[in-house]
Amino acid sequence: MNIQRKAVALISGGLDSMLAAKTVMDQGIHVEGINFFTGFCVEGHTHAIREKDRAKPKRNNSLWVAEQLGIKLHIVDVIEEYKNVLINPKHGYGAHLNPCLDCKIFMVNKARQWIAENGFDFIITGEVIGQRPMSQRKDTMPVVARESGADDLLLRPLCAKNLAPTLPEREGWVDREKLHDFSGRSRKPQMEMAARYGFREYSQPAGGCCFLTDKNYSAKLTDLWQAHGHKDYELDDVMLLKVGRHIRPAPHFKLIVAREEGEGRFLQGYRKEFVSMAATSHNGPLVLIDGTPSAEDLYLAAGITARYGQGRKAEQVDVKITDKDGAERTIQVKPFAKELPQEWYL
Numbered sequence: 343m344n345i346q347r348k349a350v351a352l353i354s355g356g357l358d359s360m361l362a363a364k365t366v367m368d369q370g371i372h373v374e375g376i377n378f379f380t381g382f383c384v385e386g387h388t389h390a391i392r393e394k395d396r397a398k399p400k401r402n403n404s405l406w407v408a409e410q411l412g413i414k415l416h417i418v419d420v421i422e423e424y425k426n427v428l429i430n431p432k433h434g435y436g437a438h439l440n441p442c443l444d445c446k447i448f449m450v451n452k453a454r455q456w457i458a459e460n461g462f463d464f465i466i467t468g469e470v471i472g473q474r475p476m477s478q479r480k481d482t483m484p485v486v487a488r489e490s491g492a493d494d495l496l497l498r499p500l501c502a503k504n505l506a507p508t509l510p511e512r513e514g515w516v517d518r519e520k521l522h523d524f525s526g527r528s529r530k531p532q533m534e535m536a537a538r539y540g541f542r543e544y545s546q547p548a549g550g551c552c553f554l555t556d557k558n559y560s561a562k563l564t565d566l567w568q569a570h571g572h573k574d575y576e577l578d579d580v581m582l583l584k585v586g587r588h589i590r591p592a593p594h595f596k597l598i599v600a601r602e603e604g605e606g607r608f609l610q611g612y613r614k615e616f617v618s619m620a621a622t623s624h625n626g627p628l629v630l631i632d633g634t635p636s637a638e639d640l641y642l643a644a645g646i647t648a649r650y651g652q653g654r655k656a657e658q659v660d661v662k663i664t665d666k667d668g669a670e671r672t673i674q675v676k677p678f679a680k681e682l683p684q685e686w687y688l
């Protein structure tokens with residue numbers, strides 16, 4: 343009797359991992375998905391906050407992919423463990439603060455532990471040789487297999503024919519002939535395959551699978567590390583980097599200014615952790631103050647807060663300052679009149 347073989351597919355929410363899983367499912371293998379939540383792959387979350395992105399579907403892409411494929415998805419919180427990957431990447435960062443090679447090694451290693459605990463046979467990823475400059479090169483792909491400990495239990499169905507046969511292929515669990523030989527940056531073969539399967543509206547592949555590949559986000563994270571004097575972080579720290587305008591007038595404090603109502607509502611949730619301010623005599627945004635501002639700094643911050651509201655041209659604006667414990671006071675300020683120095687914007 344044939345044994346039903348089982349594979350776990352790393353599902354990022356993008357097209358490649360979706361097609362990789364589908365390729366193996368088509369061969370009669372039982373596939374389940376696994377998605378690792380690092381705190382940085384929160385695309386759906388930003389769309390949910392900002393009004394501007396209203397038109398985009400608000401969904402968790404990995405769940406959506408699993409639903410399209412009709413497979414079970416395991417979402418694993420790796421926030422704490424991931425800190426070490428991001429803070430001390432053995433193989434360094436990519437163009438920004440993306441530790442892609444270490445990240446892939448970490449995730450495949452977690453998947454390897456998972457299959458051992460759950461009685462699965464092998465691991466699938468959507469990697470394609472030459473697709474990404476760091477983790478998907480001909481010379482780094484074996485590094486992922488080796489350093490994750492997965493070795494030849496790691497099958498990359500989209501480019502398997504360009505790589506040495508893995509255990510599932512040698513054992514005949516999957517037919518190597520029905521796997522693919524994609525390589526390079528062109529996404530055309532993937533698009534064609536998606537069309538064949540009738541997959542539409544999949545998440546458009548951007549620079550990578552998370553915010554760490556984003557230049558502006560990485561600059562804000564670098565600033566946060568500098569301001570804190572260490573690289574450790576909490577989930578809230580890194581979530582807040584994606585919301586609002588971040589303005590640092592001095593090394594010891596910064597302002598997070600809501601850009602619109604949705605962000606204002608989101609920032610409201612942090613009022614017990616930050617000093618916050620908002621104009622009361624005019625409409626204006628909610629602003630959080632991060633750091634250790636002096637009374638004078640708060641005065642400056644109030645001027646900036648006033649500048650971002652409807653009272654920007656007024657002689658005087660009332661700004662309410664609320665401490666973390668809820669104590670409130672109102673000060674009168676003249677809105678910051680000049681353009682803010684460019685170097686204040688993060």
Ligand code: SF4
Nearest residue numbers: 441442445550551552
């Ligand atoms: S883009 Fe982000 S999630 Fe994807 S491999 Fe790189 S660091 Fe990891």
